[in-house]
Every structure is written in C-alpha cells, then in structure tokens.
Amino acid sequence: MRNTLDVAKYLLGKELVHIIEKQITSGLIVEVEAYIGPGDSASHAYQGKRTPRTRIQYEIGGKAYVYQIYGLHYCFNVVTQKEDLPEVVLVRALQPLQGVEIMEKRRSFKNNNRFELTNGPGKLCQAMAIDKSCYGVDLCGSKLYIREAKVKIPKHIAVSKRINIEYARNAKNFPWRFYLKNNLYVSKP
C-alpha cells in the first residue's frame, strides 16, 4: 500500500475533473500537501480527533474531504488510507485544462493574470465548483473524479514545508508540500 507522501507525489500531473450538468471543468494537479493523521499537529485529525467534519478521513481512501475555512473558502482533499487511518492530501493548485471560461465566470475573473485562476486551494474549489456537496464523494466515480491525464507535463517534483500552518508547533516545518518545478500555476507562498 502506498503511504500518503507517495500518494501526494503520485497525484501531481493527474487530472481532476468535475462534471455538473454537462459542464466539464478540469485541471492538472500541480501542487499538493500531505496531512498525516494523529501525529501531525497540522491535521484536523490530530490525536485521532473525530468530529462531524473529519468523519470522512476515517473511511477508506479515494474519497473527497472538503471543508470550509475562514467562512469563505473551500479546500479539497483526497482521503488516502484504509479505514481508521485519517490521512489526506490537500490539493493546492491546478493547471486549468477544460472549461476555462466556465472557471473564469465562477471566479468573476476579469483582467487578471491567467496563472491566478486556480493557484490556491480556495481558488481552485471556486473555479471547479467544489463545495460541501462534494464531501465524501467517491473520486473514482463519474462526477468529481481524478484520472490519468492525456496531456503530459514535466514532472520534476520540488519539496518544501507546508503553507500557513505556523500554529502547528512541531509539524510546521515538515517537508510535506510537493509541487511541479517551474510550473507557473503553482501558488505563490
């Protein structure tokens, strides 16, 4: 079985697809972070915390963990492990592929830099219309799913510490952020 750090790296270059009433949007995953359960003080499941929000993290891998943050934005994660092992990969940035105009409309995107359409966890959820209704969705299904991309992009993986977890005492410097080197759609730290 793959550990979550391997899954995180594996997901880079894969295509995330969301189909809503024949409106297709998709993008290549170019930036991710791993959140590794009970021992990770940055994880929502730190110390085995079970709440209505984290429930899905304890189910079998391959499902969507979506949560709202700051009352404003959603974040999309992939549950990665077997039952009762709450580990996830947060998707932080996409390289838009299909339905760019739909995404721009959802984001009220005007004269902005095209690299800023989906270069952040909240931005990509808005662009892909991922919200609470996607909580727990099977990512091997046919509505919101991840697949091997037909388009291939360079897969040189860079590593860094995770973003915006200064509160996470011991875990804040863990090198669990992975992104594609030189890819312009990666978020700006």
Add this chain to the structure above:
DNA sequence: ACATGGATGCTT
C-alpha cells in the same frame, strides 16, 4: 498590511 467571513469545535 489588513479586513473579510462563518462553520467548526472547543469550553462553560
């Protein structure tokens, strides 16, 4: 550098 924003999960 700062306001925004509300669900979430703590503590009483």
Add this chain to the structure above:
DNA sequence: AGCATCCATGTC
C-alpha cells in the same frame, strides 16, 4: 449558551 480559531483571498 458563548467564544477563539482557522490547511485564504482580494484589496488595501
């Protein structure tokens, strides 16, 4: 019940 927190973003 009340309250501090937060895996951002956009605009200042």
